[in-house]
């Protein structure tokens with residue numbers, strides 16, 4: 001049957017078969033599509049459509065920054081940007097990424113709410129190693145992510161890259177080649193639960209250490225299946241000082257002191273926070289109890305180094321990769337989702353729910369969520385009209401290049417200015433992602449016993 005809407009679709013869009021909408025973030029909508037080009041026929045792609053900037057003046061600076069960064073990034077643990085399209089009529093921007101079936105938000109939720117079992121040690125270690133490997137690449141290329149959280153840590157589904165981690169969503173990342181040059185910002189920074197204490201206390205510069213703090217929070221969440229520091233946002237202020245978040249941190253790690261964190265007194269909100277936080281100020285750390293780890297264990301040692309108060313002393317991604325935790329059994333592997341014990345079952349994590357009634361302009365009828373496997377079989381989605389205007393590919397060859405690959409630690413390295421204060425958003429106690437997705441249909445798939453463990457999945 002001839003699809004009449006195809007005549008009005010821009011040519012680039014005709015290389016994809018739209019399946020449906022899979023997500024929505026601060027900056028835009030995310031769609032699932034399949035490639036129709038013979039070389040990649042049937043390959044799944046995630047297409048992120050950026051919202052117009054508030055001023056309606058075309059592609060937002062955030063989007064342009066994301067493109068510049070992503071086009072240059074080439075690493076197994078960083079999501080690949082495969083195509084960029086701009087629609088000149090309404091200046092909407094479409095970025096096509098490799099599609100990842102899972103993310104840590106959903107994997108953690110599946111263990112917490114469906115399986116009621118912890119994530120196995122091999123999987124935790126493999127996920128963490130690959131997050132650090134991707135982050136080390138980004139930091140070595142002068143990129144700070146600044147918005148690391150479980151939903152931004154993508155994990156590949158079935159196929160050659162099954163179980164491989166991809167760091168996604170670089171909408172907030174910055175190149176800090178020119179660290180003292182102020183950068184325009186749109187006010188949204190790291191989700192409050194993963195936000196480093198120096199930012200909460202008003203630090204003026206970002207460093208790679210803010211990402212390491214977030215990784216520490218994610219590591220703890222992988223172990224306990226609960227966010228480590230679930231502060232309640234104070235939405236009444238544009239001030240970075242989020243007292244409840246600091247309180248949650250201090251109760252677990254103990255109150256910081258200038259002896260342990262020498263530059264504490266220089267932070268703009270340290271004195272205010274001391275005055276406004278009531279109650280006894282204990283210095284004792286109960287992190288090991290919260291995450292149920294032996295204080296002498298390698299896992300605890302690494303976690304406590306990621307959650308070091310002083311950003312100058314916090315472990316770097318490069319150092320973390322060398323940590324003893326990754327040398328002791330079970331050693332991490334490339335496919336983080338395969339079981340390690342011969343009698344362990346393969347966990348069938350749920351596929352992403354897809355709203356296959358949505359089109360690129362989101363003019364679909366009543367949203368109906370199905371799993372992507374259902375949607376993939378539903379080719380009717382292709383008849384949904386796409387943008388009608390002419391579009392062309394961005395001339396990306398002229399984009400500035402990143403600094404050459406080198407080692408960049410967080411100590412002694414100037415950071416990025418923190419211009420605007422984070423805008424608190426989202427509900428108070430529920431997880432920041434809660435409500436964004438509907439309950440996926442499906443559950444445990446591919447049950448069965450894992451055969452012998454292959455050496456080839458291990459990392460060198």
Ligand SMILES: Nc1ncnc2c1ncn2[C@@H]1O[C@H](COP(=O)(O)OP(=O)(O)OP(=O)(O)O)[C@@H](O)[C@H]1O
Pocket residue numbers: 022023024025026027028029030046079097098099100101103147151152154168169
């Ligand atoms: N390449 C991809 N493959 C599959 N799913 C993706 C991909 N990129 C993003 N997603 C999913 O789409 C959803 C929306 O992502 P997006 O990055 O727009 O926002 P977010 O990270 O959830 O929130 P925010 O942008 O507000 O920080 C998330 O569930 C995310 O896991």
